[in-house]
Amino acid sequence: xxxxxxxxxxxxxxxxxxAALLGAGICMGLGAIGPGVGEGFAAGKACxxxxxxxxxxANLFRTMLVGQAVSESTGIxxxxxxxxxxxxxx
Amino acid sequence: xxxxxxAALLGAAICMGLGSLSNGAGxxxxxxxxxxxxxxxPSFSPALFRLMLVGQAGASTPSIFALVVALxxxxxxxxxxxxxxxxxAQAAAYLSAGLCLxxxxxxxxxxCGLVGSDAVEAAGRNSRxxGKIMVYMLVGQAWSQTPNxxxLVIGLMLVxxxxxxxxxxxxxxxxxRLTAVxxxxxxxxxxxxxxxxxxxAKFCRALADSPEHGDGMLxxxxxxxxxxxxxxxxxxxxxxxxxxxxx
Numbered sequence: 001x002x003x004x005x006x007x008x009x010x011x012x013x014x015x016x017x018x019a020a021l022l023g024a025g026i027c028m029g030l031g032a033i034g035p036g037v038g039e040g041f042a043a044g045k046a047c048x049x050x051x052x053x054x055x056x057x058a059n060l061f062r063t064m065l066v067g068q069a070v071s072e073s074t075g076i077x078x079x080x081x082x083x084x085x086x087x088x089x090x
Numbered sequence: 091x092x093x094x095x096x097a098a099l100l101g102a103a104i105c106m107g108l109g110s111l112s113n114g115a116g117x118x119x120x121x122x123x124x125x126x127x128x129x130x131x132p133s134f135s136p137a138l139f140r141l142m143l144v145g146q147a148g149a150s151t152p153s154i155f156a157l158v159v160a161l162x163x164x165x166x167x168x169x170x171x172x173x174x175x176x177x178x179a180q181a182a183a184y185l186s187a188g189l190c191l192x193x194x195x196x197x198x199x200x201x202c203g204l205v206g207s208d209a210v211e212a213a214g215r216n217s218r219x220x221g222k223i224m225v226y227m228l229v230g231q232a233w234s235q236t237p238n239x240x241x242l243v244i245g246l247m248l249v250x251x252x253x254x255x256x257x258x259x260x261x262x263x264x265x266x267r268l269t270a271v272x273x274x275x276x277x278x279x280x281x282x283x284x285x286x287x288x289x290x291a292k293f294c295r296a297l298a299d300s301p302e303h304g305d306g307m308l309x310x311x312x313x314x315x316x317x318x319x320x321x322x323x324x325x326x327x328x329x330x331x332x333x334x335x336x337x
Contacts, residue, residue, distance in 0.1 A: 040285020
């Protein structure tokens with residue numbers, strides 16, 4: 001049986017599309033786990049620290065925000081990669 | 091039996107199985123907190139018992155969301171006009187809805203359990219503040235559930251959306267797209283839900299240790315910290331919507 005080359009090309013394009021979209025989903029899904037846990041951990045420990053030494057509130061709060069911002073970066077990398085996969089190959 | 095029905099049943103099984111996995115652990119975790127508080131202050135045990143039951147009820151809501159979607163999947167599959175029964179795209183949507191709510195309940199189950207456990211223990215440590223601690227326990231549990239609610243929104247869109255009209259070679263792309271929606275939103279909720287639960291737990295504990303700062307600095311830290319921890323699940327929600335409505 002002869003397969004039409006046009007069909008094969010179309011099939012390949014669809015497979016690339018499916019893989020790119022699936023990749024975007026896995027990328028953003030898994031990429032959200034780490035930052036979520038990490039930021040929550042930072043904020044929880046900040047609460048603990050403020051309860052112990054309320055006079056250091058300003059310092060602790062600032063450190064918490066900076067730490068969370070750094071922890072957020074990998075989540076943003078995932079977001080960027082997912083957007084690139086969706087818009088370039090999807 | 092057609093492919094969409096099989097996918098719906100498989101999706102329902104995954105949804106309920108994964109959905110109750112961490113919930114059991116979370117509900118049990120509340121009991122450990124209650125027992126620790128109890129040992130510290132035996133005279134307060136009736137009030138702690140009531141608080142423990144409230145905390146357990148709050149901690150079991152994620153599996154109720156999973157149950158709702160699993161029931162819809164089972165009932166929908168049994169309905170006579172079972173839409174687009176032979177469509178692989180429709181089958182992918184059903185399976186994806188199950189993955190979305192199954193993974194989506196994992197994190198919230200643990201997170202709500204963490205909040206409940208530390209709150210009940212904190213109430214045992216500082217029994218005069220137990221009313222306020224209970225209010226903030228419920229706030230923390232509700233907040234830990236928001237990622238799960240986003241997953242529920244996406245899951246319901248997948249279940250009630252009709253994808254049966256996609257035919258031919260386009261089906262391959264559509265199956266990838268719909269599966270990605272469920273995986274992205276489902277797994278994307280795990281981390282933030284656990285993180286928010288951890289913040290809520292430490293906040294309840296801090297409320298017992300230094301109650302005079304509860305309404306000011308501590309609440310500020312709790313709200314800001316939990317809101318930042320929530321951000322990545324919002325990214326996952328945005329990506330899931332982009333995938334669902336085709337960029």
